[in-house]
Amino acid sequence: MTDHKQPTVLCKISDLIPNSGICAKAQGTQIALFYLPEETPQVYAIGNWDPIGKANVLSRGIVGDINQRVVVASPLYKQHFDLVTGECIEDSEVTLPVFAVEINEDSVVLTD
Amino acid sequence: MINVVVIGNGMVGHHYVEQLVNSEIDAKITLIGGEPRPAYDRVHLSEFFAGRSPEDLALTTREHYAELGVDAHFGDPVERIDRDNKTVTTSCGRTFDYEKLVLATGSYPFVPPIKGCDHQACTVYRTIDDLGNIQAQSKNAKVGVVVGGGLLGLEAANALKHLGLETHVVEFAPGLMGVQLDTGGSAMLRRKIEALGVQVHTSKATQIIEENSAGETRLEMKFADGDSLATDVIVFSAGIRPYDQLARDAGLKVGERGGIDIDYHCKTSDSDIFAIGECALFGGRIFGLVAPGYRMAEAAISQLSSDPIPFQGADMSTKLKLLGVDVGSIGDPHGKDPDSIAYTFSDERIEVYKRIIVSADGKKLLGAVLVGDCSDYDTLLQYFLNDIELPKDPETLILPYNAGSEPALGAAALPATATICSCHNVSKGDIVDAIDAGHCSLAAVKSETAASTGCGGCTALLKNIVDDEMAARGLEVNTSICEHFAHTRQELFHLIKVGGFKTFDEVLEKHGSGRGCDICKPTIGSILASLWNDYVLKDQHVGLQDTNDTFLANMQKNGTYSVVPRIAGGEITPDKLIVLGQVAKKYNLYTKITGGQRVDLFGARVQHLPAIWKELIDAGFETGHAYGKALRTVKSCVGSTWCRYGVQDSVAMALYVENRYKGLRSPHKLKSAVSGCTRECAEAQSKDFGIIATENGWNLFVCGNGGMKPRHADLFATDLDDETLIKYIDRFLMFYIRTADRLQRTSVWMDNLEGGLEYLKRVVIEDSLGIAAELEQQMSHIVGTYQCEWKTTIEDPERLKRFKQFVNSDQEDEQIVFIEERGQLRPATEQELQTKLQESA
Structure with a gap:
């Protein structure tokens, strides 16, 4: 565990909204958390800052898939971001930070 | 040189x-x-x-x-x-x-030598200066007469009508537009024009124009048959020289x-x-x-070049709108060739008249007359101009067609030289060239060739040619809304309605694939709301909504939201106005008055939305649906209650209409307005549906738009009573909701509707599809299940959980920074934001 920080509990599973997103704050960073109960994994975490729209809004986008990649659409200008890699589908130069999260009993924890 | x-x-x-x-x-x-x-x-x-x-x-x-x-x-x-x-x-x-x-x-303009025609209130209609003169003479006038019932005369009558005068047309011949129309067409035109309140007097020879010393009007016209007509202004439009x-x-x-x-x-x-x-x-x-x-x-x-082309006469076929009535005339409308055969269709109920004149062998079109419905004009003109052989039963060209059937003239039959768009002189060959050059959709062809961007009369024919050419090239016309559903929005609407599906997952399972996306989810969310009117933030619906619908507020560029309470008809009490000011002040919101006659409050952080709305709802406000693809505003003038010119109570009607349709989810936003007289202060003719008061009731206009591509609304029906007006709007809106594409405003919908305005009239007014009762019943369901979404939301603690910046902290988003400007706040620019963040760091 020396390479990892202590897991941080972000919220309860019951705080998540199925097939949609919310925002958590950890170490001063805004993290957009998406909960897709039918998928594996069930929880995805990327940065909440939209580098194209320049606002903290990605947790409020619509989730779905484009060519089998699970994505969120920015609510500002509708670019799609891959929830697994953070890559912007429309502009591969733009990539969002991705956070490792997992479900631990009834909580969502940040694991790195 | x-x-x-x-x-x-x-x-x-x-x-x-x-x-x-x-x-x-x-x-x-x-x-x-x-x-x-x-x-x-x-x-x-x-x-x-x-x-x-x-x-x-x-x-x-x-x-x-x-x-x-x-x-x-x-x-x-x-x-x-x-x-x-x-x-x-x-x-x-x-x-x-x-x-x-x-x-x-x-x-x-030719002015017939009538005694008294030199009076200053006798005018002509030809130049802008003439119009200025007509306007000056019409000041304080009540009645205006046009002498001449031809094309220009009726244009002049339209001018007098716009000036608010009681309008008469006096014609020497027995019928209107004798050059372009046959007797039957002329009679139908008269009937329609009279229904619009213009009085027509035919077979009248004016003998003398005298000052009217006794009566209320300035002049009196005396006719050869002993009749007379009192008027204030006379416009001569009896031909040109x-x-x-x-x-x-x-x-x-x-x-x-x-x-x-x-x-x-x-x-x-x-x-x-x-x-x-x-x-x-x-x-x-x-x-x-x-x-x-x-x-x-x-x-x-x-003739000045090395390649002279001769002038060989010109086709005098014409299609126009006179006083809002469609009139078309092709070739020889009178059937002067004694061997020619005429076919006539006349429907007095819907006031449509069509006649074609065909060569003795039945193979060539010699002429045509259309009144009240010009939807066949383009096809007929193509037959005429290109000498195309007529179908075996030429009458099928003018008989009312059943909805959905193909237009009679196949696109493939047209020669490359055939003019498709006469406004922009685009031939079929130009369209084929555009497709060959890779413009492989209707929209791409339109923007490349400008076809169908003028009067739009050739829309259906253009679509036909594009579809036909694409099919001939083996190109598939892909109408799927996205990769998850191989259906158009219209098809999805039908599938959901017939299948009785209540959730996105059910629709996806039966008719789609994958997980859905930001195209199909809001589209289906909107269809579900239009059909069943469930609360949009229910668990099974919330993931379908765009962020604006999710937070019942409009996201602005910095991630904050605007708050827009409904102010129906733009009418608001002083007390409520004060509340708006107080709430704006308390939450430091930027305040702006909108074109839709309400007040927008900007800059609300997501966590403040519930508290702001609680205060507004307690003061009697309700949600304005500014965030939804839904009815927005019904603008109104003050109407007959206050205005000296108003003829109906436009405010009461606007309130009724706005309250009836509030909350109605549709393919795109809907705007409306009600004006209390023809001065049209509420700008109803630029709205999705606009209502203008007349002495006898209401005129309904549809499919107008302001914005990026303004479209003047089409006059849909005249002098309606309250009940009929609402009935037509119910049907119109529901038909639009059923058949439009996603994010397609009524204006674009109309431009792409095969059969156009006349078709829409048949569906809504005559119930040609037999669905009117169903449309009304659907609307009545929506009206009956209205709820203020904000009221429902603030009463439900589960829903309110989401209205937080952070699930695990009560802090604010420090990257939302405001700057004061002109006494209010505005979002910081990118540079200002950097500076502020550095200062605080």
Whole structure:
């Protein structure tokens, strides 16, 4: 565990909204958390800052898939971001930070 | 370089100059116009009274001519042509040399020699100055009469109607528009025009016009049959006469009844002088339409080039809207050929008249008359112009077609030279070329060729050709809304309705694949709301909503939201206005009054939305649905309650309409307005549905739009009572919701609707599809299940959980920064944001 920080509990599973997103704050960073109960994994975490729209809004986008990649659409200008890699589908130069999260009993924890 | 002088700057003279500049001919051009202003659109002159200014009507400007290198002079008419010395001299005494002279002097209105016609309240209708005169004479007037029931006369009647006068048309002949229409068509036109409140008097010879000393009006007209008519203003529009005096004085050959004689080259009896447009006489005929004038201009220009083209007469077919009535005339409308066969269709209930005249062998179209419905015009014109062999039963061309059936003329039958869009002169060949060049959709072809971007009359035909050509190339027309559903929105609506699906997951499972996306989810969310009207933030719906619907507020560029309570009809009490101010002040919101007559409050952080809305709802406000693809506002003027001119209570109607349709989810936003009289202060003719009061009830307009591509609404029905008005709107809106594409406003929907306005009228007014009761019943379900979504939300703690910036902290988003400007807050610019964040770090 020396390479990892202590897991941080972000919220309860019951705080998540199925097939949609919310925002958590950890170490001063805004993290957009998406909960897709039918998928594996069930929880995805990327940065909440939209580098194209320049606002903290990605947790409020619509989730779905484009060519089998699970994505969120920015609510500002509708670019799609891959929830697994953070890559912007429309502009591969733009990539969002991705956070490792997992479900631990009834909580969502940040694991790195 | 050839020295060309053009006399006259009407539409044809202007076209000549423009085309000559654009040609490869090296010419020095001098232009001399008699009117004080450069060329303007005479065809749409009556719109001057509907609010179009002289600038709007202008086709060009002095500056533009200067840029083109044209030496242009206005307001100084030519008085003399000296053919020996090849000069012209103006009334101010200026003299210009020419090598080639072009006469585009146009025509003037004919005023019949009636005693009293020189009274100052007797006017003509031809120029912008004439309009100014009509307007001046109409001040304090109640009644106006147009003498002349032809095309121009009816245009003039439209002008008087726009001025709010009780309008009469007096015609010497037994029918209206005798040149373009047969007796039956003329009778139907009369019936329709009278229904619009214009009184028509035919077979009337005016004998004398006298001052009316006793009555309430200024003048009295006395007719040969002993009748009389009291009026304040008279407009003469009884035909045109060519302006040929200059030519006469110069000794050029003119026709017996006027007009400068020209040959195939548009040359007069002096081969260095051309005449074009309405002053010219070709084959013993004056061509009183603008299109033939343009063709003459082009032919005349070509004579200066190495590749001259002859003018060979022109087709006088025409399609126009007179007083809002569609009228079309093709070829010979009277069936002068004694062997010809005529087919007539007339429906007095919907006031539509159609007639075609066919050659004796039944193979060729010789002429056609259309009144009340011009949807067949383009097809018929193609048959006529291209000599296409008619189908075995020609009557099928004008019989009412069943919804969904193909137009009679297959696109493949048309030759490449066939003109499809006459506004922009686009042929079928141009369209095929565009598709060959890779413009493989209707929209792409439209933007490449400009086809169907003028009057839009050829929309259905254009679509037909594009579909046909695409199919011929084996290109599939992909109408899927996204990769998850191989259906159009219209198909999805139908599937969901018939399947009775209540959630996105059910629809996805039955008819889609994958997980869905930001295209199909909101589309289906909207369809579900239009059909069943569930609360949009229910667990099974919330993931489908765009962020604006999710937070019941409009996201702004910095991630904050705007708050827009409903102010139905724009009517608000002082107490409520104070509450808006107090709430804005308390939460530090930027306040702006909108075009839709309400007040927007900007800059609310997501976590403050519930508290703000609680205060608003406690004060009696409800949600304004500014965030939804839904009914937005119904704007109104103060109406008959306060206004001296109002004829109906527009505010009460606006309140009723807004409250009826509030919360209705639709393919795109919906806006409406109600005006209390024809002055139209509420701008209803730019709305998705607009209502204008009349003495007898309400006129309904549909499918207008402001915004990026403004569209004037179409007059849909007139003088409706309250109940019928609402019934038609119910049906109209539900039909739009059923059939439109996603994010398609009513204006674009209408432009793409096969059969257009007439088809829509048949569906809504005559119930041609037999669905009216169902549409009404659906609307009544929506109206009956309305809820204020904000009220529901603030009463449900589960829903409120989401209205936080962070799930695990009560902190604010520190990257939302405001700057004060003009006494209010605004979002920081990117640079200001960086500076602020550095300061605080």
